[in-house]
Amino acid sequence: MEIMVIGLNHSTAPVEVRERITFPGDDDGAVTRMIGDVEGVEEAIVFSTCNRAEVLLTAADAGKSEERLIRSIGEIHGQDPSTFRSYLYVRHGADAVQHVFRVAASLDSMVLGEPQILGQVKEGYRRATKARTTGPILNRLMHRAFFAAKRVRTETGVGSAAVSVAYVAVELARKILGELRDQSILLVGAGEMAELAARHLNNQVDRPIVVANRTYENACILAEELHGLPVGMERLEQQLIRTDVVITSTGSCDPIIGTAMLKNVMRARRYRPIFLIDIAIPRDVDPGVNEIDSVYLYNIDDLQAVVAENVGERRKEALSGERIVSEETEKFMHWTKTLDAAPTIVALKEKLEHIRATELARLNGKFADLDHSQREALESVTRQIINKIAHDPIVFLKKTGSHGKQNVYLDTVQRIFRLNGAAENQDESEEP
Amino acid sequence: MDLVFFKIALALYLGASAAYLVFLLVSSESRASLGFWFAVGGFVAHTLSILHRAIFSGFFPLATAFDALSAFAWVLVGIFLLVRYHDPSPIFGSIVAPLASVLMIFGWTLAYQVKEPLIPILRSSWLPVHVMFALAGNGVFAFMAVGGLMYLFQERLIKTKRLGRLHRLLPSLATLDTINRHGLPFGFFLLTLGIITGAFWASSAWGTYWTWDPKETWSLVTWFAYAGMVHQRMVLGWCGKRAAVLAIIGFGLVMFSFVGVNALLGGHHAFQGANRFMLPSGF
Numbered sequence: 144m145e146i147m148v149i150g151l152n153h154s155t156a157p158v159e160v161r162e163r164i165t166f167p168g169d170d171d172g173a174v175t176r177m178i179g180d181v182e183g184v185e186e187a188i189v190f191s192t193c194n195r196a197e198v199l200l201t202a203a204d205a206g207k208s209e210e211r212l213i214r215s216i217g218e219i220h221g222q223d224p225s226t227f228r229s230y231l232y233v234r235h236g237a238d239a240v241q242h243v244f245r246v247a248a249s250l251d252s253m254v255l256g257e258p259q260i261l262g263q264v265k266e267g268y269r270r271a272t273k274a275r276t277t278g279p280i281l282n283r284l285m286h287r288a289f290f291a292a293k294r295v296r297t298e299t300g301v302g303s304a305a306v307s308v309a310y311v312a313v314e315l316a317r318k319i320l321g322e323l324r325d326q327s328i329l330l331v332g333a334g335e336m337a338e339l340a341a342r343h344l345n346n347q348v349d350r351p352i353v354v355a356n357r358t359y360e361n362a363c364i365l366a367e368e369l370h371g372l373p374v375g376m377e378r379l380e381q382q383l384i385r386t387d388v389v390i391t392s393t394g395s396c397d398p399i400i401g402t403a404m405l406k407n408v409m410r411a412r413r414y415r416p417i418f419l420i421d422i423a424i425p426r427d428v429d430p431g432v433n434e435i436d437s438v439y440l441y442n443i444d445d446l447q448a449v450v451a452e453n454v455g456e457r458r459k460e461a462l463s464g465e466r467i468v469s470e471e472t473e474k475f476m477h478w479t480k481t482l483d484a485a486p487t488i489v490a491l492k493e494k495l496e497h498i499r500a501t502e503l504a505r506l507n508g509k510f511a512d513l514d515h516s517q518r519e520a521l522e523s524v525t526r527q528i529i530n531k532i533a534h535d536p537i538v539f540l541k542k543t544g545s546h547g548k549q550n551v552y553l554d555t556v557q558r559i560f561r562l563n564g565a566a567e568n569q570d571e572s573e574e575p
Numbered sequence: 576m577d578l579v580f581f582k583i584a585l586a587l588y589l590g591a592s593a594a595y596l597v598f599l600l601v602s603s604e605s606r607a608s609l610g611f612w613f614a615v616g617g618f619v620a621h622t623l624s625i626l627h628r629a630i631f632s633g634f635f636p637l638a639t640a641f642d643a644l645s646a647f648a649w650v651l652v653g654i655f656l657l658v659r660y661h662d663p664s665p666i667f668g669s670i671v672a673p674l675a676s677v678l679m680i681f682g683w684t685l686a687y688q689v690k691e692p693l694i695p696i697l698r699s700s701w702l703p704v705h706v707m708f709a710l711a712g713n714g715v716f717a718f719m720a721v722g723g724l725m726y727l728f729q730e731r732l733i734k735t736k737r738l739g740r741l742h743r744l745l746p747s748l749a750t751l752d753t754i755n756r757h758g759l760p761f762g763f764f765l766l767t768l769g770i771i772t773g774a775f776w777a778s779s780a781w782g783t784y785w786t787w788d789p790k791e792t793w794s795l796v797t798w799f800a801y802a803g804m805v806h807q808r809m810v811l812g813w814c815g816k817r818a819a820v821l822a823i824i825g826f827g828l829v830m831f832s833f834v835g836v837n838a839l840l841g842g843h844h845a846f847q848g849a850n851r852f853m854l855p856s857g858f
Contacts, residue, residue, distance in 0.1 A: 297605050303743065311738075318742065319733060321749025413812035416748060437815050439733055449738050 144185065144550060145205040146280065146479070148239040149212055149231060150197020153253045156230035164220055164227055166191040172274030174219055175267075179276030181215050183208040185550070186281040188271040190246070192263045194253050199243055201280050201550075205235055240284060241472040247288040248295035249302065250464050255457045256302035261292050279554040280482070284475065291471040298467065301460040304453035308336065308446045309343040311453070312420055316344060316388050319418050319439055323347040329386040331355045331379065332393030333365055336443070337422045341390050345369060353386065355379055357393065383408045383417070390420045391427035398429040405432045412437075420446070481562075482553050484540050490562040491536065495529040578683075580624035581645065585679050587617030588652070591672040599669050599744070607665035614672055618652050625649060643706060644682030648675035650714035658718070658754065664746040670721060701776035708772055712765030713829055715758050716801075720826035722754035723819035730816055748815065755818045759808055763801045770794055793832035800828050 151164060166174045166189050178198055179187040187200040198216070202208040213231065217224040234242050245251040249260045268285045271277045277285070296302060305311045313323075320326050327350045330341045345352050352371035355378070356362035362373035374382055379399070383389065393399060400419070409417070414437045421428040421442040433440040481487070503525065510518065536556060543549045556562070594610030625646065655671040729745040732738065745751075773794075774784040785791060804821050807813040813821075 298601065300740075315733070315738070318729070318747045319749070321747045321753070414815060414817075416815060433734060436817075441736065445736050448736070452738070 144201055146201050146239045147205045148199050148234045148242050151230045152195035155232055160227055160230050164196045172270040175271050175274045175276050181211050186278040187276045188267055190267040237476050240475050244288050244291045244468045247292040250461055255461055279550050287475050294467050295464040299460040299463045301457055301464050304456050306453050309340045311446050311449045312340045313343050316418050319416050320387055324349050326387040328352045329382050329389045331391040334392035337390050337392030384411045388418045392422040393427050400428045402429050402431045487553050488537050499525050499529050580620050580627050584617045584621035584624050587613050588672055588676040592676055595669040595672050598665055610668050621649050641682040644678045647710050648678040650711050651675055654714055654718050662746055662750045666744050705772040705776050708765050709769035712762050712769050715762035716826050716829050719755055719758040719822040722751045723822035726751040726819035752814055755822055763805050797828045797832050800825050
């Protein structure tokens with residue numbers, strides 16, 4: 144039995160390939176079932192997001208199954224395997240386990256630490272359990288993956304800092320103004336980046352956004368799109384008095400908001416804080432206004448610097464995440480090694496012998512007056528009892544050695560007899 | 576036996592401090608919530624400790640430095656739990672939990688008295704009322720000052736565009752200003768009651784309401800300072816940085832009349848004959 148991952152993601156395949164390989168129609172697990180039915184495959188889970196499509200599986204002989212799988216992926220998508228083969232990665236054993244853990248923990252994501260991936264992985268697993276294509280190995284693997292992801296999330300800061308300009312702006316607005324629901328937003332001018340930031344902020348507030356533009360018609364068009372209110376540029380100063388967050392992005396060559404104007408505004412606002420985001424180049428807001436009490440001015444470079452710093456911080460945090468993943472991978476691989484007939488049989492024999500020996504030792508006092516031969520007889524009869532008890536399970540385990548369901552039986556025997564690592568592993572699996 | 580709840584509370588506060596310290600080092604949210612539940616447990620045990628001491632030791636309470644410091648710690652944790660309800664930033668816990676622990680250890684090692692007869696003027700029913708109001712008022716002012724310091728830090732960080740870990744740890748400017756906005760009238764109200772009940776106590780102890788003893792004078796100065804702040808805030812709409820600076824200056828005055836007056840100026844709030852550390856809380 145071997146664990147294997149086969150798939151492609153944002154780092155191996157361009158978007159033209161990714162959009163063709165998406166495992167469509169897997170809502171009811173039909174595709175997962177098709178993969179699970181591929182000859183030689185024992186357990187299978189399919190993961191599909193916009194940045195990755197991959198199959199996690201266990202197979203008796205991974206090498207042989209690989210080609211069949213690639214062909215079947217081609218069939219599912221109606222593609223010739225040659226069109227995507229070169230973009231695929233295939234990982235085996237510990238590498239595959241580590242890969243799954245990294246994916247679940249969002250260490251393999253395009254935006255490091257983004258939180259959606261874990262939900263998508265869980266969804267893939269849920270479909271697979273419904274389609275009954277998972278068994279003891281992948282069930283355990285997935286639970287460990289969720290556990291590893293949880294550890295990475297709570298023990299490192301990999302997901303904590305905002306990594307897009309729009310998000311940085313929203314987070315910053317929160318740190319200045321607190322709860323955003325009752326705040327008001329003013330968008331001055333237009334532009335892709337400004338509209339994006341405005342939309343993000345707009346999602347957080349209940350009040351309609353106010354849109355100011357040099358030409359009133361343009362203000363009306365944009366306001367309609369954002370469900371906001373248009374105003375003419377001549378009312379800018381009055382609007383500033385009422386607004387908490389201002390995004391500026393006009394084509395003006397000179398600053399449209401100067402220090403003198405904002406000083407008046409702040410006096411009228413009684414120095415309630417105002418957050419200005421200047422996305423325009425050349426700048427719309429005189430940089431000097433940042434010196435005024437309770438005025439917080441960020442231009443596009445400032446925001447991008449914060450993004451760059453936060454990305455760096457996530458990368459740094461990801462290193463501790465990788466350490467956690469390696470640790471968890473090692474633990475999991477240790478467990479898979481115990482999942483084999485020979486060690487299980489040895490462990491079963493040891494367990495029974497241990498019981499026999501301790502029970503005899505416990506009654507030692509009562510046997511004090513037995514002579515040597517009687518003692519021998521006692522030893523031999525107890526040994527025979529445990530051998531007879533163990534005989535059938537051992538024969539059964541040896542016979543299933545070639546059987547596809549062997550892992551299920553090994554796992555069951557380990558659990559009901561609480562053999563070697565099984566007991567502690569059982570407790571641990573409750574954690575996630 | 577006398578201190579069993581006190582010890583449990585202290586142990587839990589220390590546990591909370593440790594959890595919050597780990598939180599500060601690694602930003603682990605789960606540690607912060609562990610710290611919070613330790614603090615809640617500690618607060619419950621602490622409440623029992625105060626009741627226990629009041630009922631069984633007849634020290635109702637606050638007449639010795641031990642009780643006063645313990646009550647002050649209790650007030651601080653209480654305000655923290657109240658604030659935590661509105662803003663879950665764990666940073667307050669990281670300050671309050673160790674502070675409460677230190678206050679309790681300080682009181683315990685320096686001034687714990689089992690049963691020493693109280694000197695007569697301290698046996699008045701005005702006393703616990705007076706001290707409780709004064710302590711609660713000081714607790715609120717202390718919180719406002721901490722909030723003010725955080726405001727100045729956070730404001731500086733945002734203005735200078737250094738949005739690192741410290742920036743993320745500190746609460747939002749809005750939250751910090753809210754502490755000031757709500758704390759100011761509340762603390763002022765408690766301070767006023769503290770001074771009035773103190774006057775009644777003085778009347779019952781010495782027969783006059785007001786004697787211009789240094790501590791009384793400085794309390795009055797403090798009262799005027801906070802009255803001024805309330806005016807600035809409510810009428811002139813001062814908020815943000817200026818309010819934060821005032822909260823810090825105000826607390827400096829509070830600390831002076833709380834501790835400094837006894838040490839530097841004397842007066843009848845320093846009770847000779849009893850423990851030297853008696854009533855550093857003064858008033």
